[in-house]
Amino acid sequence: MDGTVLAANDNFLELMGYSFEEVRGKKHALFCERSHVASDEYRAFWEKLGRGEFIDGEFKRIGRNGREVWIRASYTPICDASGKVVRVIKYAMDVTETKKATAEASGKMAAVDRAQAVIEFDLAGNVLAANQIFLDLTGYGADEIVGQHHRLFCDKEFVRSGEYKRFWQRLTEGHHESGEYKRFGKDGKRIWIQASYSPIFDLNGNPFKIVKFAMDVTDTKLKAAEAESKVTAIERSQAVVEFDLKGNVLRANPLFLSALGYEADEVVDQHHRMFCDPLFATTDAYQRFWQKLGRGEVDCGIYRRVGRDGREVWIQATYNPIFDMEGKPVRVIKFATDITEQRRRNAEFEGKVQAIGRSQAVIEFDMKGNILAANPNFLDLLGYHEAELVGKHHRMFCDVSYAKSDEYRLFWDKLAAGEFHSGEYYRLGKNGRELWIQATYNPILDANGVPQKVVKFALDVTASKLKNAEFESRVSAIDRSQAVVEFDLEGHVVGVNENFQRVMGYSKRELLGQHHSLFCSVELVKTQAYRDFWIDLNKGLTQTGRFHRIGKFGRDVFIQASYNPVMDVKGQIVRIIKYAYDITDQVKLEREIRTTSSQMETVVKDLTQSIEEITSSASNATTLATQTQKNAEEGYAALANAISAIELIERSSNEISDIVKVISEIANQTNLLAFNAAIEAARAGEHGVGFSVVAGEVRKLAERSSQAAREITKLIDESVSRVGQGTARSRDARSAFERIVESVGQTSQSIHDIADCTGAQQTVSSDVVRLIHDLSRATSEAAA
Known part of the structure; x- marks a missing residue:
């Protein structure tokens, strides 16, 4: 009873991996871990068997080469006639796989409970229990959900739907449900979960509760939506083509077809080699290319392809294997960008780099930022000589506060890590002169990919930066x-x-x-x-x-x-x-202008008509004034002639007056002679009577002549006086006629001026009518 092996059947030996010769006479401890053999538990195990007690259970044992074996065994003590235990028979079954499965299941359950949200429901849908992850996910405490129905976590409309009723009906019938579900936590928090609802069966195979295992996939769901959007964006921006693992085209997007010049029906089901140079398609390298993709390895780089018309097409592409749920590649998707033009330009880059050196500011730094060299353009731009720069640190071109910042330190850390930098930078030249440069900081790598130095290419964009600032100001002003x-x-x-x-x-x-x-x-x-x-x-x-x-x-x-x-x-x-x-107010004003213009056009037309009538009247007045002036001049001339005649009459009257005076003097002398003759006749007496009579008659005649002379003189004096008055009045009339002629001349000139003005006014009014018409038309066109 010391545990020595006496016998073993083939099943036991096969289970433990030994032959009988290897175990016969060996101790039972051979099949146990050393730590277990040295334990009190193992000693008690054999003491119990020594007392004749039966032992049954699952035991961990060690087979050949330390292999772990789990057995379901019973140790049965065999006693002799005196009741003394003489040996122990062990009956065992290999439960290693079962034990491992159970351990694995327990471990998985524990892992699930640690990693997933778990909640249990009765068949009516009421919550029985939930783990902490589920509580944290939904934001509830256990006391807030135990006893509550599952609908607490669902949208109200979904709960009222037939689909929800069928969901629980299938679960109560023992059917498993899984998928992505939208649920609601505390305070209406929206949650997306990947969950499985698993009925738990009793010994009779009847479900008695539901266990739900769930994972929060809210972020994944959002990321998936974002990824889908990104894929859509890629489809819009890149050439995409899918192949099976043999290289046959499954589909191609329009950008790919456009880049290669094909239609979709011309490429689908065709092999990828149709896009390759025929010689390359027969090479081992091409075969290895597809073998690599078939193994699920990504291939990316720059590729030369051939378009439909035989033209050379260069693409920057990645060939990406797509895997199934088991991780096996099932197809290949290719994302590509047409870089034909870029590739063609690359052939010119070497010359262009030299041209850059001639046209751009170039400076080199070591990986700590110390200046190694600078070209003349850089020196001219910053205002330094090369001797003033070499060995100095890049920070000399930067603002002091920026040079001390974490951002500046990170800038050089990234360059040291081989990261490229480009952008617009604010820098300081000699004497603090402010500059803006468009620059690229390019780490130069050695053969092992380790950055050795940094080359910076720069352009002075100070002027354009100022213009951009002005442009932004203008845009802001527009806004x-x-x-x-x-x-x-x-x-x-x-x-x-x-x-x-x-x-x-x-x-x-x-x-x-x-x-x-x-x-x-x-x-x-x-x-x-x-x-x-x-x-x-x-x-x-x-x-x-x-x-x-x-x-x-x-x-x-x-x-x-x-x-x-x-x-x-x-x-x-x-x-x-x-x-x-x-321009609402302007349009209203234009409408008012059109209305007012129409009214003004009518008024100005009437004015024009009146001006035309005035012009006609002025023309007639001009004619009449001319005729009046002519008549006045003729009257003036006639009056002047009349005055001349009157002056002649005045002179004749004066001469007649002189003659009458002579007659009067003769009559007086005749009367005197007649008087003297009468005196002489009286003296002559009778002889002088006849002479006296004649003398008397002569005297009477003389008196009458004298009287007539006096009357003629009186009349002539009156005539001379009146002729004088007529002459004065004629002269006054002539002066008046002179003034009339002058006034008529002035009137005639004024009428001429009026006629000219009315003509000009008529022209202006016509222009006004035309301008008003144009204004009306312009406002109508502007409104249209």
């Missing part, structure tokens, strides 16, 4: 002064400034996501012209002009605007930006 709105290519608002909100009367929240048609009348939106408007914008055509739009509450808004397609670096239109300013 401050004009209404600006951005649309996607379908016409939906993606951005607005405050001016646009103010013009249209909407808030930013009301506008984002709305279609451009919101601002247009229903009639316009239904027209072909409106559809053509957006088609042209999507073609890259700018639209400018005056537009009628509808603001909030149906308010009419008139804008002067330009719709400008915005392109990315590839020349593809990505959005539409509209610059506009409000």
Whole structure:
């Protein structure tokens, strides 16, 4: 009873890996771990058997070469006639695999409980228990969910659906459910889980509870959505083609087809070699290329391919094996960028590098930032001599605060790690002169890929930087002064400034996501012209002009605007930006101008007609004034002749007066002689009677002549006086006629001037009518 092996059957020997000769006479301890043999438990084990006690259980034993064996065994003591234990018979079954499976299952359950959210439900869906991970995931405490129904974690609409009822019906029938589920934690927190609902069966095979194992895949779900978006973006930006593992084309996107010049039906099911040089396709290197991909290895690099028309195409590509759930490659997807032009340019790079040295500022640093060399362009740009730079640190070109910063230290750490840097940099030249440079810092690697030095190529962009600042200021000024709105290519608002909100009367929240048609009348939106408007914008055509739009509450808004397609670096239109300013008041004013212009045109036409009548009257007045002047001049001439005749009459009257005076003197002498004759006749007596009679008659005749002479003299004096008065009055009349002639001349000139002015006024009024007409037409055209 010391554990010595007396006998063993073949099954035991096979299980433990020994032959009988190797175990006969050996101790039982041969099959146990040394630590176990030395333990009190092992000693107690044999003491119990020595007392004749039966032992049954699972035991860990060690087979040949230290192999671990688990057995289900019973140790049965055999006693002699006196009841003394003389030997022990052991019956054993190999449960190593079962034990391992159980241990593995227990370990897995423990691991699952540590790694996954676990929750148990009864068949009615009520929570029985949940582990801490589930509680942390949902944000609940155990006391808040135990006894609650599963619907606590679900969307209310889903809970009311037939699908939810069928879900629990299948679980109660013993069916397993798994998948991705959207659930809700405490306070409505949205959670995506990858979960399995597993019915647990009793000994009769009937389900009695449900255990759910879940993992939080919210981040994964979001990342998957992001990845899907990225793949879509890649499809839009790169050439993509898929192959089976033999190299046959499964599909190709439009960019790939365009790059190689094929249609889809020309490449699908064709072998990849159709894109290769025929000689290369027959080489071992090409066979190894596909063997490598078949093993699931990625291949990337620059490849020479042949297009449909035999043209050479260079691509930067990655060939990426796609694996199934078992990790076996099932197909190959290739992402490629056409670098044909770049490749062609590479042939010129060596010469260009030299040209760069002649045209750009170039400086070299060691990996600590100390200057090794600088070309003349760099020296001229910074204002130094080479002797002033070599051996100095790069920080001499930097602002002191920046040179002391962690950012600057990280800059050189990245260069030391072989990372490329490029961008615009603020630097200081000699005497603190400020510069902006567009530069690249290029680590130069040795044959082992270790950075040895840094070469910097730089251009002075100080002037362009200032211009860019000015440009940004202008753009900012436009944003401050004009209404600006951005649309996607379908016409939906993606951005607005405050001016646009103010013009249209909407808030930013009301506008984002709305279609451009919101601002247009229903009639316009239904027209072909409106559809053509957006088609042209999507073609890259700018639209400018005056537009009628509808603001909030149906308010009419008139804008002067330009719709400008915005392109990315590839020349593809990505959005539409509209610059506009409000001309509603101007349009109203133009309408008023058109109305007033029409009224003014009518008034000016009437004025023109009146001026034409005045012109006609002035012409007639001119004719009459000319005739009047002529008549006045003739009257003046006639009056002058009359005055001359009167002056002759005056002279004749004076002569007659003199003659009458002579007659009067003769009559007086005759009367005197007659008187003397009467005296002589009286003296003669009777002889003088006849003579006396004659003398008396003569005297009477003389008296009558004298009387007549006196009357004639009186009349002549009156005539002379009146002729004098007539002469004076005629002279006054002549003076008046002179003034009349002068006035008539002035009147005639004034009438001529009036006629000229009315003619000029008629011309001006015609011009005014034309200008008003043009203004009316211009405002109509502007409104259109």
